[in-house]
Amino acid sequence: MFERYPLGLLVILMVAVASAAFVALRPSADSDKLVFWTFTQDHQDIFREIYGPEGIVDVQLLDMQAFERRMLSGFFTGTPVADIIMVERSVASQAWRGPTEAIGFLDLTDRLEAEGLLDRINAPSQRPWTVDGRIYGLPFDVHPVMLAYRADIYDAAGIDIAQAETWDEFMEMSRPLIGDLTGNGSVDRFALEVSQMDGLSIVMLMQQAGADLFDEADQPTLNAELNVEVLTRTAQWFSGDEPVAADIPLFTGAGERLRGEGLVLAWMCPDWRARRNILYIEGLHGKLRLMPLPAWEKGGRRTSVWGGTMLGLPKNGERTEEAWEQILHLYTSPELGRTKWEKLYILSPFKDFWDDPVFDQPDPYYQNQPIGRLYLELADSVPERTPSVYFPFAAQQLADALHRTVRRMRQSGFTEYADIEPLARRELDRVQANVENLMSRNVFQ
Amino acid sequence: MSFFSNRSVQVAPYLFLAPFASVFLVFMVYPLFQSVILAMEQTFGPEHTQFVGFANLRYVFGDPFFYTALRNTFIFAAASVLLQMPLSLALAMLLNQPWLKGRWLLRLIFFSPALVGAVFVGVMFSIIFERRTGLLNVVLHRLFGFSLDFPWLQEYAMPAMIIASLWMWTGFNMLYFLAALQNVDKELMEAAHMDGAGPWDRFLNVTLPAIRPIGGFVVLLSLIGAFQVFELPFLLFDGPGVDNRGLTIVMYLYQSGFQLGDLGYASTIGWILAIILIALSWLQRRLSRNESYS
Numbered sequence: 001m002f003e004r005y006p007l008g009l010l011v012i013l014m015v016a017v018a019s020a021a022f023v024a025l026r027p028s029a030d031s032d033k034l035v036f037w038t039f040t041q042d043h044q045d046i047f048r049e050i051y052g053p054e055g056i057v058d059v060q061l062l063d064m065q066a067f068e069r070r071m072l073s074g075f076f077t078g079t080p081v082a083d084i085i086m087v088e089r090s091v092a093s094q095a096w097r098g099p100t101e102a103i104g105f106l107d108l109t110d111r112l113e114a115e116g117l118l119d120r121i122n123a124p125s126q127r128p129w130t131v132d133g134r135i136y137g138l139p140f141d142v143h144p145v146m147l148a149y150r151a152d153i154y155d156a157a158g159i160d161i162a163q164a165e166t167w168d169e170f171m172e173m174s175r176p177l178i179g180d181l182t183g184n185g186s187v188d189r190f191a192l193e194v195s196q197m198d199g200l201s202i203v204m205l206m207q208q209a210g211a212d213l214f215d216e217a218d219q220p221t222l223n224a225e226l227n228v229e230v231l232t233r234t235a236q237w238f239s240g241d242e243p244v245a246a247d248i249p250l251f252t253g254a255g256e257r258l259r260g261e262g263l264v265l266a267w268m269c270p271d272w273r274a275r276r277n278i279l280y281i282e283g284l285h286g287k288l289r290l291m292p293l294p295a296w297e298k299g300g301r302r303t304s305v306w307g308g309t310m311l312g313l314p315k316n317g318e319r320t321e322e323a324w325e326q327i328l329h330l331y332t333s334p335e336l337g338r339t340k341w342e343k344l345y346i347l348s349p350f351k352d353f354w355d356d357p358v359f360d361q362p363d364p365y366y367q368n369q370p371i372g373r374l375y376l377e378l379a380d381s382v383p384e385r386t387p388s389v390y391f392p393f394a395a396q397q398l399a400d401a402l403h404r405t406v407r408r409m410r411q412s413g414f415t416e417y418a419d420i421e422p423l424a425r426r427e428l429d430r431v432q433a434n435v436e437n438l439m440s441r442n443v444f445q
Numbered sequence: 446m447s448f449f450s451n452r453s454v455q456v457a458p459y460l461f462l463a464p465f466a467s468v469f470l471v472f473m474v475y476p477l478f479q480s481v482i483l484a485m486e487q488t489f490g491p492e493h494t495q496f497v498g499f500a501n502l503r504y505v506f507g508d509p510f511f512y513t514a515l516r517n518t519f520i521f522a523a524a525s526v527l528l529q530m531p532l533s534l535a536l537a538m539l540l541n542q543p544w545l546k547g548r549w550l551l552r553l554i555f556f557s558p559a560l561v562g563a564v565f566v567g568v569m570f571s572i573i574f575e576r577r578t579g580l581l582n583v584v585l586h587r588l589f590g591f592s593l594d595f596p597w598l599q600e601y602a603m604p605a606m607i608i609a610s611l612w613m614w615t616g617f618n619m620l621y622f623l624a625a626l627q628n629v630d631k632e633l634m635e636a637a638h639m640d641g642a643g644p645w646d647r648f649l650n651v652t653l654p655a656i657r658p659i660g661g662f663v664v665l666l667s668l669i670g671a672f673q674v675f676e677l678p679f680l681l682f683d684g685p686g687v688d689n690r691g692l693t694i695v696m697y698l699y700q701s702g703f704q705l706g707d708l709g710y711a712s713t714i715g716w717i718l719a720i721i722l723i724a725l726s727w728l729q730r731r732l733s734r735n736e737s738y739s
Contacts (some may be wrong), residue, residue: 072706076490097706098489186594197599197687247599254578263577393705400688403599434509441504441710443487443495 033058034323037082039067039091046339050330057084057326067091074314075104081314083323086140089128089308093389096131098444105136106313111324112138117331125349127384129310137310138331141271141340142347144378145204145304148269148277150262151289151367153177161266162291170294171237171244174265179242190246193259193267194234196403198250199395200306204268206230206398207383208304209296213394214386218445220435222394222401223428230296231398231424232417235405239415256280268293270306271375275345278365285365290374303378305385347375354379390435397431484712501713511714513689514697517603521693522671524607525614526664532615533663534656537622552623555616563613567680570609574598574681598682602690606678613677614670618663625659626652661733668725672718675699694718 036059038044047059060082062070068091074081075095085105095104112118112135118126122142129137147170154161157177164170174191181188195201203213211226221227237245246264249255259267260281269277269290277288292302311327313320330336337353340346347359359372388394405424414420439445484501488494505511536555540548558566573580574597585591597605629652637647653660678691685692685700694714702711 069703072490076492094706098493102489102493186592197683249575252572252575254572254575257578389706396684403687407600437508438705441487441500441707443497444489444493 032056034083034319034326035060036084036086036326037062037067037071038086039064039088042344043086046336046343047330050333050336050339064088064091068094071095071104074316075102078316080316080318083313083317083319084327085312085314087137087310087312089310089387090392092129092137092310092312093387093391095136096387097389097442100132100134102444103131103136104315106315106317106320107134107136108138108313109133109135115328120351122349122351122379122382124305124380124382124384125308128308128387129312131387137312138327139349140309140311140346141307142349142375142379142382143270143272143305143307144347144375144382145208145268145270145293145306146274146290146374146378147266147293148274148288148290149266150284150287152287153262153265162289164291164294165298166300167233167294167296170266174244177265178244187242187246189262190264191244191266192237192246193248193250193264194237194245194402195250196247196399196406199397199399200250201268202231202234202398202402203395204304204306205234207385208293208301210301210383212383212386213391213398214388216386218386218388220390220394220432220439222398222435223425223432228421228425228428231402231405231428232421233296234402235409235420235424236415236417238406239409239420253280260284268304268306271345271347272307274366274371274375286367288365289367289369290371292374292378301381301383303381305382308385341372345371347372347379349379390439393438394431394435397434401427401431480712480715483709484716486709488708489706497709501710504710505713505717510689510692510697511694514692514694517689517691518672518674518693520603521606521610521674522668524603525610525667525671528607529611529615529618529667530660530664532611533618534622534660536615536619537626538652540619541623541626552620556620557616558613559617563676564680566609566613567677570605570612571598571681571683574605599687602678602682602686605681606674606691609677609681610671610674614667618667621659621663622656625656629655658733661729665726665729668729669722672722672725 033055034057036047036057038047038059039062041061044059044061047057048055051057051059067087071081071085071087071091072094073079081104092105112121121139125139125142126135129135129139149161154174154177159173159177161170161173164173171191178189178191179187193201194205206213206227209226209230211221211224211230213220213222215221234245237243238247248258248264258264259277260283274290277284293304295302311331313323313327317323331350332352334353334356337348337350338356338358340348341356341358354376359376360370361372362368363371385391401424405420405427408423409415409420412419412423414423485496485498486494487497487501539545540552540555542548545551574582576582576596576598577593579597581597582591582593582595585595586593595601633655634647634651637651642650673695674693675695678686678693679696679699682691685696695718698711698714698718701707701714
């Protein structure tokens with residue numbers, strides 16, 4: 001027996017049979033629950049808390065890359081995806097690269113109108129999910145941007161920086177506090193963090209000024225006059241022996257450490273980043289305050305926007321009506337509006353919630369400022385953004401444009417606006433051509 | 446009966462070949478053929494495809510990003526061969542010396558970076574190369590007063606990539622050379638010694654010819670690896686890096702196909718990469734054949 005069927009072979013066979021039986025007899029997934037995909041642990045946690053273990057929605061967490069692949073594969077082939085999809089802007093926009101009729105999300109426009117929801121949602125927050133006048137998602141957030149600043153340092157110097165209305169005033173008032181403080185030959189403190197590796201900083205500043213990367217017809221406007229001005233002035237912040245801006249990594253441990261150690265006095269801070277500060281820079285408890293962004297010109301916009309997520313339904317979903325009911329329930333639930341702020345520091349774009357006293361609570365991390373209310377005061381002036389699928393590419397191009405302008409400016413020793421402006425213009429013309437060139441390849445639009 | 450047995454003899458080889466042939470046809474030949482078609486299409490999922498002929502190919506030749514990726518990849522590949530090979534060989538020769546104590550431990554130490562994988566190396570070096578807080582700048586600052594703010598990942602992306610790659614692969618290639626060195630004919634070496642050949646002459650005229658086949662193989666392996674580099678720069682710079690200084694051909698293929706969703710263009714880039722690799726392999730074979738004839 002053992003000669004014909006050696007022991008090893010028997011063991012392998014037994015393991016194979018046992019594992020096959022385990023797979024075959026495993027209880028199947030809860031098929032009567034609606035499947036809800038999200039991409040961050042925080043979101044999953046709050047939705048699970050709202051629904052509870054017996055709830056009718058199964059909230060599943062997917063890695064962003066896997067999310068994108070599975071969502072697009074489902075849209076392309078008509079195979080099932082989740083019943084409810086909570087998706088970030090750069091991933092959602094992949095769905096609008098092809099012809100309009102091939103968009104995999106359900107058109108929600110008529111449903112939103114019928115429910116009377118359109119006027120109750122913050123209008124600028126709706127724009128990134130609107131393609132050719134049709135709405136494919138419910139905005140989950142507003143993400144207005146404020147300036148987080150080192151109140152302890154400004155207060156000690158007797159400077160009331162919150163009085164700075166423009167970026168020029170902010171830089172001028174901060175100047176006494178920055179420079180080579182230890183005398184070791186290098187600048188130890190800067191006024192503001194502006195990333196040159198990530199395009200989000202410069203994009204935020206451009207959108208604050210009133211320009212966008214794409215126009216209403218989804219054509220690139222990277223080299224618009226306003227953008228040339230913003231790029232020139234931003235590059236100027238890096239000029240001279242004592243630059244006022246520092247290029248610090250945005251989302252790394254090293255970046256948080258440098259912010260915590262006081263390398264910069266201020267950084268642009270959307271609502272979600274206000275929580276990130278609390279989580280990752282504990283040492284600044286009670287030392288930070290928030291103020292509206294200084295404007296580019298007096299009377300100009302005092303905020304910008306950073307990030308964005310939507311709730312959508314797949315066009316080929318099998319339980320569309322149930323899923324719609326659920327997201328309506330979720331969206332209009334004051335509980336979610338409140339929990340989002342309390343746990344994630346994310347403002348809901350559903351304006352009915354904005355009077356909730358939860359937003360007036362003082363936050364000890366920010367010297368007891370009612371930061372929810374401060375963000376809400378800026379919510380309806382966040383800039384509108386178009387939903388272009390080319391946004392991530394264009395944003396990266398703008399980071400390159402900033403970096404190259406700064407490098408050339410330093411090589412030439414330029415510090416004056418008039419000298420830097422031609423460099424910025426040339427760079428923006430170059431990146432505009434790159435984006436146009438890329439878009440010209442798309443035969444579907 | 447004889448009809449059936451003759452028949453089964455005729456059919457049997459095909460039946461035995463069938464499993465391999467079907468897998469090969471379905472998973473190799475068909476995708477290869479399909480990727481040629483894809484290179485001539487614009488797609489948005491399988492239901493929305495448009496034949497564009499050679500438009501993708503024409504676009505590649507006028508695409509500045511492709512040339513940037515090509516240039517970066519060639520520089521990285523050249524550095525991989527020109528720096529890694531001599532270093533690996535030198536290390537192998539050192540660790541082949543009988544007088545060296547603890548050789549097995551040193552071999553393990555030098556080989557171990559290859560075990561951890563490019564993802565780990567990419568993440569680790571992205572921390573090491575950080576401005577102000579990175580280990581490299583901090584050590585250089587303490588030892589030589591080097592600027593803490595030295596922008597490795599911003600301005601010196603290619604040297605950063607090459608250093609990380611050297612750390613990872615030098616020990617791996619050393620192992621091949623070590624195996625080759627241990628097979629060098631000892632009698633030939635002793636004869637050369639007796640004839641009065643010095644260490645350099647022995648290296649040039651005995652060792653090098655003996656390890657040449659392995660050397661050629663390692664060069665080819667390194668070149669192919671270098672042309673396919675993706676994870677290392679992708680994690681070091683969290684993308685193509687400032688001004689695309691870390692953009693490689695495979696990263697550009699990934700960006701085009703999976704971030705911009707243009708699978709047709711990505712397929713075109715893939716075919717160009719394949720042609721480059723085939724050409725390099727052919728060249729390497731040709732050169733080694735000429736050497737063996739000479």
